[in-house]
Amino acid sequence: MNNSTAGVVAYFSMEICLEQAIPTYSGGLGVLAGDTLRSAADLQLPMVAVSLVHRHGYFTQTLDAVGQQHEAPETWSPEKILPEVQARASVDIDGRRVVVRAFRYEVVGASGHVVPVFLLDTNLDENSEWDRTLTDCLYGGDSHYRLCQEVVLGMGGAAILEGLGYAEDAQYHINEGHAALLTLTLLERELAGRSRQDISEALLERVRRRCIFTTHTPVPAGHDRFDEAQYKSVLGDDRAQLLVDARAVDDHTLNMTHLALRLSRYVNGVAMRHREISQGMFPDYPIDSITNGVHALTWTATPYQELFDRRIPEWRRDNQYLRYAIDIPLEEILDAHAATKAALFDEVQRRTGVKLDLSVLTIGFARRATPYKRADLIFSDIPRLKAIAERAGKIQLLYGGKAHPRDEGGKALIKHIFEAAKELAPEVQVLYLENYEMDLAALMTSGVDVWLNNPTKPLEASGTSGMKAALNGVPSYSVLDGWWVEGCIDGVTGWSIGAPRSGADDEVADLYVKLERVILPLFYGNPFSWARVMRNAIALNGSFFNTQRMVGQYVHNAYFPRPDQRPIPVAAAQNAKEDVQSAWAAVR
Numbered sequence: 001m002n003n004s005t006a007g008v009v010a011y012f013s014m015e016i017c018l019e020q021a022i023p024t025y026s027g028g029l030g031v032l033a034g035d036t037l038r039s040a041a042d043l044q045l046p047m048v049a050v051s052l053v054h055r056h057g058y059f060t061q062t063l064d065a066v067g068q069q070h071e072a073p074e075t076w077s078p079e080k081i082l083p084e085v086q087a088r089a090s091v092d093i094d095g096r097r098v099v100v101r102a103f104r105y106e107v108v109g110a111s112g113h114v115v116p117v118f119l120l121d122t123n124l125d126e127n128s129e130w131d132r133t134l135t136d137c138l139y140g141g142d143s144h145y146r147l148c149q150e151v152v153l154g155m156g157g158a159a160i161l162e163g164l165g166y167a168e169d170a171q172y173h174i175n176e177g178h179a180a181l182l183t184l185t186l187l188e189r190e191l192a193g194r195s196r197q198d199i200s201e202a203l204l205e206r207v208r209r210r211c212i213f214t215t216h217t218p219v220p221a222g223h224d225r226f227d228e229a230q231y232k233s234v235l236g237d238d239r240a241q242l243l244v245d246a247r248a249v250d251d252h253t254l255n256m257t258h259l260a261l262r263l264s265r266y267v268n269g270v271a272m273r274h275r276e277i278s279q280g281m282f283p284d285y286p287i288d289s290i291t292n293g294v295h296a297l298t299w300t301a302t303p304y305q306e307l308f309d310r311r312i313p314e315w316r317r318d319n320q321y322l323r324y325a326i327d328i329p330l331e332e333i334l335d336a337h338a339a340t341k342a343a344l345f346d347e348v349q350r351r352t353g354v355k356l357d358l359s360v361l362t363i364g365f366a367r368r369a370t371p372y373k374r375a376d377l378i379f380s381d382i383p384r385l386k387a388i389a390e391r392a393g394k395i396q397l398l399y400g401g402k403a404h405p406r407d408e409g410g411k412a413l414i415k416h417i418f419e420a421a422k423e424l425a426p427e428v429q430v431l432y433l434e435n436y437e438m439d440l441a442a443l444m445t446s447g448v449d450v451w452l453n454n455p456t457k458p459l460e461a462s463g464t465s466g467m468k469a470a471l472n473g474v475p476s477y478s479v480l481d482g483w484w485v486e487g488c489i490d491g492v493t494g495w496s497i498g499a500p501r502s503g504a505d506d507e508v509a510d511l512y513v514k515l516e517r518v519i520l521p522l523f524y525g526n527p528f529s530w531a532r533v534m535r536n537a538i539a540l541n542g543s544f545f546n547t548q549r550m551v552g553q554y555v556h557n558a559y560f561p562r563p564d565q566r567p568i569p570v571a572a573a574q575n576a577k578e579d580v581q582s583a584w585a586a587v588r
Contacts, residue, residue, distance in 0.1 A: 013049065015054075042111070055075060211265060215461075293546040301443075306336075374455060455479065
């Protein structure tokens, strides 16, 4: 075996956002995965990644005049742009042998270090017509299709890596439960042909020592579950019984999160608050927290890159140097933002024909369209919103985001925004930009003036769009959930909507009050005080909520921890936020 393949971290994710032209992602989970790999390459980590090729992508979104979403496949051909690796593998699905191949994509870091990504593909002549589609659609099909995909990802991915020489001494990072079946492959390797009766805690511990699991879902309904008949049919009786004997099946149900928890030595949530929620859901397992981040260089717009290069050139090598943005002259912050806002508005005009006003406060909201994200919360009282715009200052609202093709609630949400836009015109300009993708995300998170986020608590595990905004001096206006519990210093880095435990009615009231009495007067009445909040967002949020810091925490806490290291207690994590607030109070 090539020694360079020994001791790697193998990162498994159902979706990875590699670049705009490769549609292998749907939203936040995939964007996080891509940013993780970019920072791993920058930090020269021994890492490889595995995902599916998703030949039909997620989908291309178009919206008609009333906001009805229409979907079309976003088809691409990996063989036209990526090399196929020599290793092939096979998995058993429903009693059939399904052959798996892989294409190689290279994530290149700042120093030239490469993190290879292997995109698995079953579109081969050796496979049946249906099996050839298993790697076509991201989150498509029914639960049977999903389970078969997860066999390909977890078990097929583990086999491909073994064929490429990466299995020896590898650690496996399971990014959400979709790839949890790779633990079944590791279990079979440890048994090495012995019978199921030889399963012991010592043997299970050898599997655990190889696995790290990151959970992203704060509610039980979000975890993949398959009933006994289904998982026995797909996996076969012997493998199904092996999972039972390993006590990885709960109440005749294969729960992918439970499987990953049972066979991982380290488990983390993706924010401090999410860790608390996850620990409550799974009290039998110790759960740590590593708060998400974003890849600073990818998501910092060119005007801000140029500004940081002049003022804090070390920021590219070490993102913590962005703390020194606190000394950048306010005029330069405003100038950089004027350039990013103009670039966004140019793209809006190109897409829609609508010319927005650069002088008007522009609020951005863009993420997956699903009911719990509450994209229409600001429209709870349309007459009041109109009155606020008349009294305190004009408002423009920019939206983006796709609804899953089977999420009727999400589709209805988009239509409601279109309806609200008609009611609010002309006092409030509302536009919904279709087909929200990586390039548009970069423009929106850098070009709006405020980033709005108001999910139903505690359903936001972390969120990352506000982190992208912070790197570009765009403050968040958000409910206290996910990452914003850690990032919000009210009136300093942005603004909170409601209190930590407040309900929807209180949040609506607070949203309107702060918008009218705090945000609009500050934006229109005191541009340098506004620029100070922008600068704080960069220095206090941008310097911390990045994947360089996040991957460093994975290295020290998960991949290569000290032997005596234990998860950080919740109280200590909460104290960390209090320490940041105290430090800021002292500086201010």
